[in-house]
Structure formats: structure tokens, C-alpha cells
Amino acid sequence: MQLKPLSRLLGPKPHISESPYLSLIPKTSSPGMSAKVDLSTTSYYVVASVEMGNTTTKCILTATNLETGKTYLLNKTVKMSRDVRPPKEGEKVFGKTLDGKKLTRESVGELVKQTLEEAHNAAGLTIKEDLNFVVRSTGVVAGFARPDDVGTFILALADGCIKAGVPPKNMTPAMNKENLNPRIRKFSYLDKVFFDGAVASVLPPMGSTGVEIVANEMEGELATAGIKEAAKWAGVDFRNPVCSIDFGTTLKGRITNDGFPYAKTIGNYCGLAGAIPDAIVRGSGLVDRKFGNVLDITKHEKPGLLTEILNDRAIEEHAKWAHELIQIEVVPDDRNWWGTVPVNPRAARNNGVILIGCEVGENGKDLPLLNEVGASLIKKYNVNTMLATLDLVSAMIAERLLKKALENNLISSKTTIGITGRAGITGDKPALILQKVAEMGLFENPNDHLVFCDDGLARGAAVMARCMNSLGTPKNPLGGQRGGKCIMGARMKLQNAGKKVES
Structure with missing residues (x-):
């Protein structure tokens, strides 16, 4: 690598x-x-x-x-x-x-x-x-x-x-x-279609008993919808099938199929995300040992290209060290938490959803071990090298999450990937993630299938509010399939026929 x-x-x-x-x-x-x-x-x-x-x-x-x-x-x-x-x-x-x-x-x-x-x-x-x-x-x-x-x-x-x-x-x-x-x-368009739970034409996954299969499911739903709106500004067609990843402190996101008029959620992400780089910087002595985070540093410091060139070997070595502690896998049926997030993997499996989680130890208990990575970087190098390392750590997490989804047949060459959240879009993370997506060889033109956006959750809130009140834009749709048309007519036909929408 x-x-x-x-x-x-x-x-x-x-x-x-x-x-x-x-x-x-x-x-x-x-x-x-x-x-x-x-x-x-x-x-x-x-x-x-x-x-x-x-x-x-x-x-x-x-x-x-x-x-x-x-x-x-x-x-x-x-x-x-x-x-x-x-x-x-x-x-x-x-x-x-x-x-x-x-x-x-x-x-x-x-x-x-x-x-x-x-x-x-x-x-x-x-x-x-x-x-x-x-x-x-x-x-x-x-x-x-x-x-x-x-x-x-x-x-x-x-x-x-x-x-x-x-x-x-x-x-x-x-x-x-x-x-x-x-x-x-x-x-x-409330006189034509009503809100039936689908946000930007994606149905949320629900457990067999009606409970959510992951505690921050709504955040994943909002992030997915928000990336769909943000992609309009970037010129990327982020419509089903999609894979969204929100790198907040905790990890959330979802993977959809290409169902019409509504896509089903076939994969969910959960566990730890920004908490991982936060744990690294807490070992640096530059932030509070318990409550400090990367935001306390990045408002003052930012790595540059020269830092990466001079210390590329050290950056890679420390990123690999961090990843020796990070587990990314399909959440086993016997787990009730994964990376501090309450989960219901049995309900997920029964509903045809594969739950992919990012973890450090059991339920995040080994996060403090990452402090040593930050301590080593500050002792031997400097804060800019540490921040450059955090960029690579996040890019490697994104790569492993996508590869795990690919292994489980959740994404394909038709899928568009969207990234949001502080630990996924800041610094050089977008360039590094694009590089790794290109190396996967999944897309002929990787840049046409990858978009990064700020404030995905907030954008998604605006989309959800519009969906709840049927405030659509048929000439510029958010829902439907990549390259396809508005789903208004199909929704009207479905709802008027009185068919039950299955999630």
C-alpha cells in the first residue's frame, strides 16, 4: 500500500x-x-x-x-x-x-x-x-x-x-x-400522494417486531437523503442503488438496491467512526484526555502536502498500527451493541439486511489503546503528521467498509457512493478515499460514482420535511433510479391501488 x-x-x-x-x-x-x-x-x-x-x-x-x-x-x-x-x-x-x-x-x-x-x-x-x-x-x-x-x-x-x-x-x-x-x-402534491415512510424513495429497514435494527437508523436515513440533495450541486447522479457512509463520531449509513418506485435498504453501517481519530489525538497531550476531539486541533492546524511527502512512511506505519486495533465485519447475531451502538442483528438478518460494523475491542473498550498512536506521532514527528495520519486512517476505514459490502454482494458497478461527516470529508480524506475506490476496480469512472458533502444530516432533514409534506420537484427528482425519471406516477399508481408497501 x-x-x-x-x-x-x-x-x-x-x-x-x-x-x-x-x-x-x-x-x-x-x-x-x-x-x-x-x-x-x-x-x-x-x-x-x-x-x-x-x-x-x-x-x-x-x-x-x-x-x-x-x-x-x-x-x-x-x-x-x-x-x-x-x-x-x-x-x-x-x-x-x-x-x-x-x-x-x-x-x-x-x-x-x-x-x-x-x-x-x-x-x-x-x-x-x-x-x-x-x-x-x-x-x-x-x-x-x-x-x-x-x-x-x-x-x-x-x-x-x-x-x-x-x-x-x-x-x-x-x-x-x-x-x-x-x-x-x-x-x-399531498392531494396526489401521501407520505408512506419512504424518504427520497428509500424504505427504512425495520426489524420483524417493528423495532429498529440499529439505534441511529434515523441518522443514516437523513444522511442518505441529504447526500442525494447535495449530489445535485456536484453534478453526480446519486440515486438508487446507493451506498451512504456518515463518518460522525459514530458510524451510520445504508446501502440500497435499485427497487422501483421504492428501493429497499439491504445494508446498514454502525459502530465507531470519528471516535477513532478522537481517541488517537487524546494521546497527543494537545487535547483533554477524556473529552478532547480532533475539532479542538483542526481549527488551529492543517497538514500540507510537504508533510505527507516527508513523512509518508511514518504516516502509513502509524495508520496500519491503528488498523490493527480496528475490526470491520458483519455484526454477529449474538451482539446487542457494536461500537457503543445498540443493534439487533437477528432482526436485521430476518429482514434481509446485512449489518456491517466498525469496532475497537468489544463495544469500544479498546479505544484508549489508540492513544498510544497519537503519543508516538507527537513524540517522533509533529501535529501535522498526526493529522495526515488521521486522514489515512479514515480512508482505510472507508476502504474496508466498502470491501466488506462488496464481499456480501451489497454494492456493484451500478452503485453510487456518498460520504459525509467530519471524519470522512475534511483534510485530504476525499482524495485518499477516491484513490482507494479507484484501486478497487469496481467502476470504469470512479469519480462519477463518488460524492462527498458537508452537513449530510442537515440536508437530509430538509429532504425529509419535504417528503413528509409531499413537496416534490418532479422536473428535478431526488428519488428513483440512477438515470431514471420521477417516480410520482408510479407512487400514485401504487397508493391508489391500495397496495401495502413492504419494507
Whole structure:
């Protein structure tokens, strides 16, 4: 294996989609904002993605142009989840982050309320007048006993939204077009098709008893939908069959077939992702030993090409060392957790879904051993070499995840791959992952089957909100098959025939 640091300069550039910002006419005091768009007189649909993960808590405001289907960023407010306040006397602890921060319904609600309000104030918007919909999700699953226990967390997120002034009707699908804001009502197809659980024409996997087969399934669903929207900006046709990988602190994602009008989920990813490079940097002495993460370093330091050329052998050796501790395999039936994530592999198998997980020891217990990799890099080299090593570690994880999917006949030359999440799209990771995908020999033109995007989950929240309210764009569809047409007609035929959609 060779690092080939010059590959990103000499080879094709990876398709990276970044959300463009939309400037608004501010309704509240926001110095420096340019007045360009008045939401009250346009076809923009404003959605807030509220998410509390193991590392960050975010409120990302997006505005989708319902005429073109393209989504823009209005504001991104990010806080560190480690800063959630401690439980107060009498409050019930219902879970914890991967790093052990205890969570109560009240503490989560307060953090969400604050984050939501700050995001709207920064964008010059009001929650009651401008916000059309809120989608809530969480990647915090380390303290849960079962996949379906995540429901308690979603309720805590709802508490925070309601306390911030979000009307409950803006968190649930509309029953008919008349329930929608008159400004966007004309863009809805609720009189033709109803929301039946498929987001961007992909059905979610459910266990045989109706419970989720992996605790952060909704995050995987949102990331997949978000990459579909992001790919529009990058010029890549990311429609079924697809493979999405979200490299947040925990790993999520899904693999679909080419079913029509709805694709089925045939593979799911779970376990650890960004937690792995976080564990490496915690051994460097540059961040807090327990709660520190890569974000604490990358806001000050970034590796360069010279670092990779001079230290390529050291980078490879340390990346291989890290991967000696990393297991990537199909999750065995007897496991209830994989990489701190509650899973139900038996239900997955019974439902025709293969669960692929990334693990370090049993249930993440060997993560502290990765501290030694970071300690060695800092002692012998420098912080830039360590960051370059993290890029290669992530690229090797992506390669192993894809090879495992290929071994189990989950992906083929028809599949398009989408990557999102901080541990998959930053630094030189896109170039390195493109290099490894090319080396797999699966695609004639690998760059046409690979796309990277920021904020996949938040983009997916905007897509889910549109799907729930049938706000489609038939001339520029997100759903359906790669190279195919809109599935509106097929959905109408299916629903009007009264057929039951099987997941």
C-alpha cells in the first residue's frame, strides 16, 4: 500500500458539494447581513435540523427553493455536547454520550432551546413566523440498552423545540394541503400522494417486531437523503442503488438496491467512526484526555502536502498500527451493541439486511489503546503528521467498509457512493478515499460514482420535511433510479391501488 500524496494533484478531483449560503433580509438585528431574499414573498421552505451528537449539538437552518429543489444554508450554530449542564437533583438520567456525559430530559431540552434560538437570531429569522418545519435526530446512543430507546431522546429534543416556541404542527407531517402555509401550499402534491415512510424513495429497514435494527437508523436515513440533495450541486447522479457512509463520531449509513418506485435498504453501517481519530489525538497531550476531539486541533492546524511527502512512511506505519486495533465485519447475531451502538442483528438478518460494523475491542473498550498512536506521532514527528495520519486512517476505514459490502454482494458497478461527516470529508480524506475506490476496480469512472458533502444530516432533514409534506420537484427528482425519471406516477399508481408497501 502506498500513500501517493501527489495523487490529489495529478489525478481527478473528488466531487465535493458544499452548501451555499443564502443571504436574507433580516427581521432581527444582525449586523453585516446583506439584504437579498425576502422569505415571505418567495418559494423558499425553511427547515431546522436539530441534532445532538456525541461530540456536537447543532441547529442548521436551511432554505429549499421549491421551484428548483436546491437547498441553501441560512445558518449553522454548533455547540460542544460535552458542555451540556450536569443533572440537577431530582432529574432522571436517561443516557450518556460516548465520553460519559450524563443526560437528562431537562438538560438536553435547555441546550436545544438555546441552540435553536441562537441559530434563528444569527440568521435574522423568527421561529414562529419564518420556520416551516423541524426535524430532530441524535447520534447519542452509548447509554441506551436497546435500539428503540432512542425515542426518549427524541422527546427530549422536542421539549427544547417547544420551549423555543416551535409550534407542534411544525414537527409532524401535514394531513392535507390546507394545513400547510399558503405560501408553499401550491408546491405540495399531498392531494396526489401521501407520505408512506419512504424518504427520497428509500424504505427504512425495520426489524420483524417493528423495532429498529440499529439505534441511529434515523441518522443514516437523513444522511442518505441529504447526500442525494447535495449530489445535485456536484453534478453526480446519486440515486438508487446507493451506498451512504456518515463518518460522525459514530458510524451510520445504508446501502440500497435499485427497487422501483421504492428501493429497499439491504445494508446498514454502525459502530465507531470519528471516535477513532478522537481517541488517537487524546494521546497527543494537545487535547483533554477524556473529552478532547480532533475539532479542538483542526481549527488551529492543517497538514500540507510537504508533510505527507516527508513523512509518508511514518504516516502509513502509524495508520496500519491503528488498523490493527480496528475490526470491520458483519455484526454477529449474538451482539446487542457494536461500537457503543445498540443493534439487533437477528432482526436485521430476518429482514434481509446485512449489518456491517466498525469496532475497537468489544463495544469500544479498546479505544484508549489508540492513544498510544497519537503519543508516538507527537513524540517522533509533529501535529501535522498526526493529522495526515488521521486522514489515512479514515480512508482505510472507508476502504474496508466498502470491501466488506462488496464481499456480501451489497454494492456493484451500478452503485453510487456518498460520504459525509467530519471524519470522512475534511483534510485530504476525499482524495485518499477516491484513490482507494479507484484501486478497487469496481467502476470504469470512479469519480462519477463518488460524492462527498458537508452537513449530510442537515440536508437530509430538509429532504425529509419535504417528503413528509409531499413537496416534490418532479422536473428535478431526488428519488428513483440512477438515470431514471420521477417516480410520482408510479407512487400514485401504487397508493391508489391500495397496495401495502413492504419494507
